[in-house]
Amino acid sequence: MSAAARARTWAGRFPWEEGAFWLLLAVGFWLWPKHLALASQVLIAGLFALSYDLILGYAGILSLGHAAYFGLGAYAAGLLAAHGWGEPLSGLLAAGCCAGLAGFLTSFLVVRGQDLTRLMVTTAIGLLLFELANRLSNITGGVDGLSGVEMAPLLGAFRFDIYGRTAYGYCLIVTFVLFLGVRRMVHSPFGWSLRGMRDNPSRMLALGYPVQRRLIALYTVSAAIAGVAGALLAQTTQFVSIDVFSFNRSADVMVMLIVGGAGVLYGGLVGAAVFTLAYHFLSALNPVYWQFWLGAFLIAIVLFGRGGVLGACERLSRHLRERGRAPAAQR
Amino acid sequence: MIASLIGIVFDGLAYGMLLFLISVGLSVTLGLMNFVNLAHGAFGMLGGYLCALAMARWNVPFLVALPLAFVAAALAGLLLERLLFRRFYRRSHLDQVLLTIGLTFMAVAAATFLFGPQQQALRLPEYLSGQFSVLGADHNLYRMFLLAVGVVLTVALTLVVERTRFGAAVRAAVDNPRVAEALGIRVGLVFQIAFATGCGLAGLGGALGVEVLGLDPVFPLKYMVYFLLVVAVGGTSTLKGPLYAALLLGVADVAGKYYIPQVGAFIIYAMMVILLILRPQGLISRS
Numbered sequence: 001m002s003a004a005a006r007a008r009t010w011a012g013r014f015p016w017e018e019g020a021f022w023l024l025l026a027v028g029f030w031l032w033p034k035h036l037a038l039a040s041q042v043l044i045a046g047l048f049a050l051s052y053d054l055i056l057g058y059a060g061i062l063s064l065g066h067a068a069y070f071g072l073g074a075y076a077a078g079l080l081a082a083h084g085w086g087e088p089l090s091g092l093l094a095a096g097c098c099a100g101l102a103g104f105l106t107s108f109l110v111v112r113g114q115d116l117t118r119l120m121v122t123t124a125i126g127l128l129l130f131e132l133a134n135r136l137s138n139i140t141g142g143v144d145g146l147s148g149v150e151m152a153p154l155l156g157a158f159r160f161d162i163y164g165r166t167a168y169g170y171c172l173i174v175t176f177v178l179f180l181g182v183r184r185m186v187h188s189p190f191g192w193s194l195r196g197m198r199d200n201p202s203r204m205l206a207l208g209y210p211v212q213r214r215l216i217a218l219y220t221v222s223a224a225i226a227g228v229a230g231a232l233l234a235q236t237t238q239f240v241s242i243d244v245f246s247f248n249r250s251a252d253v254m255v256m257l258i259v260g261g262a263g264v265l266y267g268g269l270v271g272a273a274v275f276t277l278a279y280h281f282l283s284a285l286n287p288v289y290w291q292f293w294l295g296a297f298l299i300a301i302v303l304f305g306r307g308g309v310l311g312a313c314e315r316l317s318r319h320l321r322e323r324g325r326a327p328a329a330q331r
Numbered sequence: 332m333i334a335s336l337i338g339i340v341f342d343g344l345a346y347g348m349l350l351f352l353i354s355v356g357l358s359v360t361l362g363l364m365n366f367v368n369l370a371h372g373a374f375g376m377l378g379g380y381l382c383a384l385a386m387a388r389w390n391v392p393f394l395v396a397l398p399l400a401f402v403a404a405a406l407a408g409l410l411l412e413r414l415l416f417r418r419f420y421r422r423s424h425l426d427q428v429l430l431t432i433g434l435t436f437m438a439v440a441a442a443t444f445l446f447g448p449q450q451q452a453l454r455l456p457e458y459l460s461g462q463f464s465v466l467g468a469d470h471n472l473y474r475m476f477l478l479a480v481g482v483v484l485t486v487a488l489t490l491v492v493e494r495t496r497f498g499a500a501v502r503a504a505v506d507n508p509r510v511a512e513a514l515g516i517r518v519g520l521v522f523q524i525a526f527a528t529g530c531g532l533a534g535l536g537g538a539l540g541v542e543v544l545g546l547d548p549v550f551p552l553k554y555m556v557y558f559l560l561v562v563a564v565g566g567t568s569t570l571k572g573p574l575y576a577a578l579l580l581g582v583a584d585v586a587g588k589y590y591i592p593q594v595g596a597f598i599i600y601a602m603m604v605i606l607l608i609l610r611p612q613g614l615i616s617r618s
Contacts, residue, residue, distance in 0.1 A: 056425070062424055062425055062428065064428070109604060109607075109608060113607070115367070115424040115425075116361070116367055116424065116563070117563070117607055119367070119424075119428065120556075120559055120560070120563055120603065120607060121604060121607055123556060123559075124556065124600045124603045124604045124607075125604065127556060127596070127600045128597065128600040128601065128604070131596050131597045131600060132597070135593065135594065135597065247552065251432055254428075254429070254432075255429075258429060262425075288440050288443045288444050289440070289444075290440075291436050291437075291439060291440040291443075292436070292437050292440035292441060292444070294433075294436055295432075295433040295434060295435070295436030295437035295438075295440065296433065296437060297433070298429050298430070298432060298433030298436070299415070299429075299430055299433040299434065299437075301429070302419075302422075302426045302429045302430050302433070303418070303430075
């Protein structure tokens with residue numbers, strides 16, 4: 001296949017809805033100029049949820065400790081910058097590698113068990129790292145957080161301004177690039193084999209797929225992406241708080257993905273947007289109420305709303321299509 | 332040295348006994364219904380708050396407040412089981428986790444709203460507070476009481492499970508629910524009773540534990556890992572498994588915090604990972 005033909009199929013596989021989605025985010029610069037900091041939070045949460053979608057949505061690994069890798073990335077980037085290495089892109093890369101390495105090492109513990117074992121091992125890893133960051137307060141700043149994170153201008157040209165313009169552009173481009181990578185991956189034979197393992201692991205094993213090894217590879221990639229998301233947070237806010245490791249962050253990312261729709265590429269991004277905006281506006285009223293309604297909302301979702309926002313959209317569009325087709329068929 | 336060692340073992344056993352009382356219901360839920368209930372600690376919290384409030388506001392004596400806590404938590408458990416949980420036994424573990432995390436969040440928020448975020452204090456009656464001395468070490472009288480209550484309840488539970496007809500039905504249902512059902516055992520009913528009892532015990536444990544574990548709105552989240560760990564390490568097919576696991580956990584936690592306080596809760600989490608690697612089959616995953 002020539003390069004041009006490959007480019008054409010690539011464009012053909014990228015339908016206009018997706019293009020519109022990313023275009024909207026890019027136009028966001030002018031659409032919501034006063035809320036770029038919040039929009040950056042949405043993108044970071046979306047990237048984190050995307051990484052979680054890989055393991056939960058595509059491979060069915062139940063985890064309540066994914067904040068471990070997010071936090072590792074955040075601290076790696078934050079510590080590098082606090083000790084004089086303020087160049088953002090290399091810091092981002094280092095943080096991703098660091099979290100990916102941790103993900104690789106811990107994946108051996110995670111992939112071997114069943115649902116409950118996985119749930120507990122991941123929870124324990126998350127709590128372990130939280131406790132570690134808490135104890136090593138001379139390095140991490142403990143509960144006071146890591147301050148003194150000074151970022152150099154992006155590419156030597158764009159300073160991180162207080163309006164969050166650079167931060168938003170930076171987050172958007174990084175998220176987009178990683179999203180394309182993930183998109184490519186889940187549409188590859190590797191990605192399809194993951195779904196097979198999720199739905200019927202013993203059959204995939206019988207077909208000769210190296211189930212364990214693929215799950216390890218996937219978990220590593222997911223951890224690395226989570227680390228990049230954490231690093232983005234550290235770099236754009238120039239601060240690392242210890243709650244990057246908190247149990248609530250792990251639970252939140254699960255909620256985001258479920259709200260958006262698990263096992264769908266855009267589920268994480270949509271869920272993160274809904275969740276972060278709802279949090280922003282509702283917790284301003286009262287943080288306690290927020291947690292109560294979050295819990296009620298979760299219960300409602302598992303009782304009635306399978307597939308989250310995107311699942312509901314798909315049902316709606318299918319319903320409309322069928323209604324449109326029915327009269328035509330009668331004639 | 333020896334005295335402090337005895338003190339630690341003693342405190343650890345009392346602490347472990349509490350963990351056992353609260354977690355034993357969880358092992359029934361997991362073993363019998365394969366239902367991952369992360370909200371189990373909320374029943375403990377309910378018992379704790381009820382006991383503390385009944386004593387502070389209505390001057391109910393401690394020994395009366397304890398059974399009240401049991402009954403309230405058991406009723407709450409029964410209600411939730413009928414309304415919500417039973418719809419989820421056949422659903423995926425993810426759905427169960429989402430449901431019970433949602434419930435936990437609601438419980439935490441409701442407790443904060445009703446009672447405020449602070450720790451609740453509980454005034455022990457005088458005949459249970461104070462110290463006594465054995466083997467040259469001073470012991471806390473209340474912890475002795477905890478141990479005694481724990482031993483009595485464990486013996487009673489064991490007798491019920493091993494000697495009564497109902498206990499036989501529970502064991503049969505845990506071993507093989509389908510065959511048990513075919514033999515005419517009403518597994519759903521057996522489970523309801525066992526579940527309510529488990530929730531009641533959690534409530535009782537929460538009430539007994541106000542003095543030792545503390546009580547604030549994040550109680551269900553703070554101790555969630557401990558309860559799960561007891562069940563995961565102990566398994567769900569016997570009563571002895573969770574009991575030993577809880578006692579081991581209690582002693583290890585107290586000893587760790589006493590001898591190497593700088594690592595804090597690190598020990599428990601590390602122990603959890605190691606135990607899960609070494610004995611993954613301690614977990615029941617009936618599918």
